[in-house]
Amino acid sequence: MRxxxxxxxxxxxxxxxxxxxxxxRKRPVSLPSQSILSWDLTIDGAHWETSxxxxxxxxxxxxxxxxxxxxxxxxxxGEVETHDTSGVVGGHSQLVPLWLYxxxxxxxxxxxxxxxxxxxxxxxxxxxxGVLHELMAEIxxxxxxxxxxxxxxxxxxxxxxxxxxxxxxxxxxxIAVARLLGYPARYVGGYLMMTDRVDQDAGHAWAEAWVDxxxxxxxxxxxxxxxxxRYIQVATGLDYSDAxxxxxxxxGAGRENLVVSIQVQQ
Amino acid sequence: MIQRLCVAEDMAExxxxxxxxxxxxxxxxxxxxxxxCWFDKTTPSALLKKSRDAQTFFRRTGITFNVYGQAEAxxxxxxxxxxxxxxxxxxWALLVRGIEQRVKAINAFxxxxxxxxxxxxxxxLPERLIRENDAFLPNMIGFDPPGGIYTHIVGIDLVRxxxxxxxxxxxxxxxxxxxxxxxxxxxxxxxxxxxxFAQMSVQRVSGYPMALRRSLERSAPQQASGRPTVAILxxxxxNSAYFEHAFLADQMGVELVEGHDLRVVGGRVxxxxxxxxxxxxxxxxxxxxxxxxxxxxxSESMLGVAGIFDVYRAGGITxxxxxxxxxxxxxxxxxxxxDIVEFYTGQAPLLKNVPTWRCAEADSLxxxxxxxxxxxxxxxxxxxxxxxxxxxxxxxxxxxxxRKKLEARPSNYIAQPTLALSTVPVLTKAGLSPRHVDLxxxxxxxxxxxxxxxxxxxxxxxxxGSLVVNSSQGGGTKDTWxxxxx
Numbered sequence: 076m077r078x079x080x081x082x083x084x085x086x087x088x089x090x091x092x093x094x095x096x097x098x099x100r101k102r103p104v105s106l107p108s109q110s111i112l113s114w115d116l117t118i119d120g121a122h123w124e125t126s127x128x129x130x131x132x133x134x135x136x137x138x139x140x141x142x143x144x145x146x147x148x149x150x151x152x153g154e155v156e157t158h159d160t161s162g163v164v165g166g167h168s169q170l171v172p173l174w175l176y177x178x179x180x181x182x183x184x185x186x187x188x189x190x191x192x193x194x195x196x197x198x199x200x201x202x203x204x205g206v207l208h209e210l211m212a213e214i215x216x217x218x219x220x221x222x223x224x225x226x227x228x229x230x231x232x233x234x235x236x237x238x239x240x241x242x243x244x245x246x247x248x249x250i251a252v253a254r255l256l257g258y259p260a261r262y263v264g265g266y267l268m269m270t271d272r273v274d275q276d277a278g279h280a281w282a283e284a285w286v287d288x289x290x291x292x293x294x295x296x297x298x299x300x301x302x303x304x305r306y307i308q309v310a311t312g313l314d315y316s317d318a319x320x321x322x323x324x325x326x327g328a329g330r331e332n333l334v335v336s337i338q339v340q341q
Numbered sequence: 342m343i344q345r346l347c348v349a350e351d352m353a354e355x356x357x358x359x360x361x362x363x364x365x366x367x368x369x370x371x372x373x374x375x376x377x378c379w380f381d382k383t384t385p386s387a388l389l390k391k392s393r394d395a396q397t398f399f400r401r402t403g404i405t406f407n408v409y410g411q412a413e414a415x416x417x418x419x420x421x422x423x424x425x426x427x428x429x430x431x432x433w434a435l436l437v438r439g440i441e442q443r444v445k446a447i448n449a450f451x452x453x454x455x456x457x458x459x460x461x462x463x464x465x466l467p468e469r470l471i472r473e474n475d476a477f478l479p480n481m482i483g484f485d486p487p488g489g490i491y492t493h494i495v496g497i498d499l500v501r502x503x504x505x506x507x508x509x510x511x512x513x514x515x516x517x518x519x520x521x522x523x524x525x526x527x528x529x530x531x532x533x534x535x536x537x538f539a540q541m542s543v544q545r546v547s548g549y550p551m552a553l554r555r556s557l558e559r560s561a562p563q564q565a566s567g568r569p570t571v572a573i574l575x576x577x578x579x580n581s582a583y584f585e586h587a588f589l590a591d592q593m594g595v596e597l598v599e600g601h602d603l604r605v606v607g608g609r610v611x612x613x614x615x616x617x618x619x620x621x622x623x624x625x626x627x628x629x630x631x632x633x634x635x636x637x638x639x640s641e642s643m644l645g646v647a648g649i650f651d652v653y654r655a656g657g658i659t660x661x662x663x664x665x666x667x668x669x670x671x672x673x674x675x676x677x678x679x680d681i682v683e684f685y686t687g688q689a690p691l692l693k694n695v696p697t698w699r700c701a702e703a704d705s706l707x708x709x710x711x712x713x714x715x716x717x718x719x720x721x722x723x724x725x726x727x728x729x730x731x732x733x734x735x736x737x738x739x740x741x742x743x744r745k746k747l748e749a750r751p752s753n754y755i756a757q758p759t760l761a762l763s764t765v766p767v768l769t770k771a772g773l774s775p776r777h778v779d780l781x782x783x784x785x786x787x788x789x790x791x792x793x794x795x796x797x798x799x800x801x802x803x804x805x806g807s808l809v810v811n812s813s814q815g816g817g818t819k820d821t822w823x824x825x826x827x
Contacts, residue, residue: 125657137608170483324647
């Protein structure tokens with residue numbers, strides 16, 4: 076499937092920025108499930124400093140905001156040929172040892188709720204896929220998709236206790252429980268083309284678990300499926316903070332407001 | 342700051358101690374022949390006067406050492422003893438070969454740990470030691486530092502028990518300190534005893550700052566143009582080693598900077614100058630990993646430079662030593678150093694390790710628990726002689742209390758026997774008297790090779806019979822002489 080993406084994030088600040096550096100992870104790489112045909116990144120109100128590949132294999136652009144700006148936008152536009160691999164991304168090509176993906180982070184740290192959820196499952200070597208699909212369904216049942224109830228700092232435990240959240244929270248809960256069950260698991264940020272609309276509400280996020288014999292396998296709790304040809308993977312990491320489209324330090328800007336516009340279409 | 346461990350408070354009785362001047366009592370050893378001859382012609386009272394002059398000199402030049410927890414004295418003079426520690430050319434050559442081998446292995450190990458981890462795959466090092474190690478820095482995975490060097494500056498701590506018996510006590514692969522003492526001790530000795538240096542052929546150490554600068558320049562990233570710009574990053578004046586940072590910057594002729602002097606400009610890390618921002622090619626940082634970059638590590642750090650790690654991964658700067666090198670000087674990893682040396686060099690290690698029991702292993706733990714009164718037990722991540730048990734010097738109550746800590750968290754500890762550390766005489770009011778010593782040679786690594794400065798820091802336990810050489814525990818220093826060939 077050939078998908079086009081047009082995505083702009085615009086930050087506005089109450090007062091002019093005195094100094095700010097941002098890491099931008101908005102450039103997907105080609106994988107068995109996707110070939111990048113074209114991809115352009117443009118920034119306004121900031122300038123590009125440098126680029127590199129981080130330890131998770133994500134392409135990172137470091138940008139510096141122009142002093143005094145009250146608005147910054149980062150846009151990407153591109154075309155990607157996707158392939159339905161039934162959610163299986165396959166082998167682990169990075170040098171990151173798999174055990175690192177079993178490490179809990181601040182956002183996925185397990186407490187009572189997550190442990191209780193994990194207690195309902197056990198790992199059966201021959202039935203990994205079945206167990207993980209059941210886990211996906213269980214989380215979708217326990218945490219209703221609801222915007223504006225959580226934010227990017229909400230932990231998996233809090234979202235679970237709250238019973239409401241968005242794709243990011245679903246992914247964090249899935250990752251946390253999968254790790255408790257002994258699976259290496261990671262966070263994936265990217266795009267999903269919702270077929271009933273052109274303008275998407277937000278970027279998408281899902282989880283991947285390492286399944287022996289298959290490799291990295293995706294689980295989109297919010298939609299109850301494994302990713303197919305409508306998905307584009309942009310960045311991965313131990314949790315949202317590793318894969319966030321934009322993260323950084325902003326000094327002297329007062330309150331920040333973010334407006335996102337995303338179009339994904341065939 | 343010089344810190345680290347001691348070996349034991351008191352030796353087992355009756356054990357023979359090797360004195361570097363007098364051997365096992367068979368007479369003055371060859372490296373000390375010239376000194377002995379000179380010493381015979383001087384009077385003790387003249388020497389004692391010089392000793393007092395030396396202390397005044399140090400006070401004036403300001404070599405001091407902040408001892409943690411000693412609130413009443415912010416700065417304190419480290420005792421300096423003016424009897425040199427002398428090492429013969431052939432003894433030194435032996436050490437240099439061993440040090441080169443070890444340092445090459447450490448760099449190969451660090452590369453491997455942050456790439457394919459072949460040593461773990463080969464079953465030669467338990468995965469747990471990397472996995473549970475706080476000094477392992479995931480952000481370094483898959484990155485090739487400029488020139489392939491992780492530890493540009495290394496201090497290998499050695500002890501000696503016989504003419505050819507050297508043991509490595511510790512590898513300081515993060516930020517070995519103390520080199521300023523080596524340089525100042527020598528300068529003081531040259532001032533005090535010019536005639537002695539005229540009689541004996543002692544190798545120079547004064548070339549160290551320029552050798553360090555050259556070595557760092559050779560490790561510049563490819564993006565550097567012209568002669569590389571080097572700078573030293575200090576946490577600031579309140580750091581216990583600030584004197585050393587300032588001293589080295591001055592001696593090397595490079596800028597001493599703090600985090601707030603630097604920022605990312607044009608994809609590089611640049612320092613503020615009167616002519617605007619100037620990019621830095623190589624940063625010798627004396628700021629710990631955690632505090633190096635608030636954008637990538639601890640966000641509350643005021644000591645680092647936001648974005649420096651991004652620039653580093655993009656190839657825009659060399660950070661010396663590389664972030665994440667601390668994993669190589671962890672004490673649990675230390676116990677595997679013989680395997681590490683063999684794995685990466687294909688040769689048997691030339692320098693021995695002190696035998697080490699890893700309390701994480703059940704058999705070792707039960708042995709250690711049964712022999713607590715004979716052993717030195719250290720925290721895996723500890724330093725400076727804090728948080729350790731020196732069995733032979735501990736009371737029954739102290740041993741009992743330590744036993745509880747050890748049983749609660751065995752993997753946090755390793756244990757070593759008390760070694761019969763060599764002695765070198767110090768000057769006392771009653772004449773020469775032997776005191777236990779250790780040695781920290783300073784090693785520079787670049788893509789051109791390994792360079793060991795002929796000398797080093799000799800630390801000496803000033804109390805008779807004591808094996809505690811840490812300056813944080815009242816130890817002193819000596820000038821270290823390496824003689825020329827022939």
